[in-house]
Amino acid sequence: MTIRITADNLSMRFNDRVLFHIPHLSLGPKESVYLRGANGVGKTTLLKILSGLQTATTGKINLDQPHWSVRLLGRSGNNQIVYLHQNPFLFDGTVYDNVIYGVKYTAMSKQNKRNMVINALRMVGLETLADEHISVLSGGEKQRVAMARAWVLKPSILLMDEPSASVDQESIDLLVIMAKDLLDRGSSIVVTSHQTNALTEICHRQWTISDAKLIESTPLKVIVSKDKYAPAKAN
Template sequence: MLEINRLSHGFSAEPLWTIDHLHWSGQDMVHLLGDNGSGKTTLLRILAGLDVPCQGSVRWRLDRQWQRPPCPARVIYLHQTPYMFDVSVFDNLRLAARWYGLARRDSLMRVRRMLHWCGLEQQARQRARSLSGGERLRLALARAWLLQPRVLLLDEPTANLDAQAIADVDSLVADLVREGCAVILSAHHASVLTERCQRRWQLCDGLLWESTTNASFMAERLLR
């Protein structure tokens, strides 16, 4: 699903990190770790096509052919404080459906289904920017899932959320994984969400280490 070759990025003469080669099938949910400033967000944004690397290549195989990012509606990046349009919860979803090009009848059906899925039916007419942090993230997940992406890149999705909000988000992400959506998430702290991950990628000193979550040590060094 994902292939990286000789990828590097930095904001000065010294690369932030360099990835010689990485292949991900999309079958395992990935927990991306690293200290502040290690480049986790930068890597996720490059995978989504929001930033351009200094050198190297990223390719996604989402259907039958390989393609370079961006992959609109297919690979979606969600920031820890997702942007909300200054309209109602309902209209945030409706605008996404319009952008996707859904027919009016189909879009309304999908919006109502997403409202039910994320548990925000009672807040449908509420201004989206007035929602709590947990509610905003649930709406952002619903807005993304409305487009039926193949891959979600979640950047610190549990940051600043209480235990109940994290549990709510975990339930939605579990639904997405069951429906076949591949997930990479960055997170500083362990939670029920990171416990779902079968694989870890850790950025450290400009190198990426990969391991399965049941390993007692980093099994393979991918970067040199």
């Protein structure tokens, strides 16, 4: 089930510093957002607030469903919000164990769960490594495992924090395949990245955090300027 998330008068303060103040934002089904900004402006903090992993100083998060909660892997009834860390949290076990965790306690049959996991691993090019311990994987491969685990959840909202950092082009391309599939299914996605890449190119909206404000540009058009984090200008 897809959901819409909105926020009003959202702000985050650390001691006397206001990290950001956002009068309003919204994210609906099939929307893809590229979240930009310099280091320390609050991109990760904003994603954690939207996911429910962190509480804002002021403001309110609203969903179009009356009951919701979020976990690291994100699941609550029909409402799902998944937050992918830049350094994915993976369990001490096999690649297969890590991916099936997302659907381990669902009502699906054991065979259906296995089929879904194998399909996810096939999509990220790791099917042959299903029985390998997670420790033998490269950084890019671990990010693919985290994405496969998110994909099997079929989340309504996927928040991706620097997913392309320190990964190879093959991994980025495979993450794009899964992200596009989720968008086609009605999910919405927010991607943070310090530079444009194949993942940011699938985004149709842009949020830029600058001077404690959230600036939105749509449709997305990245403009190269002296300030590499200057907001893009719409056509």
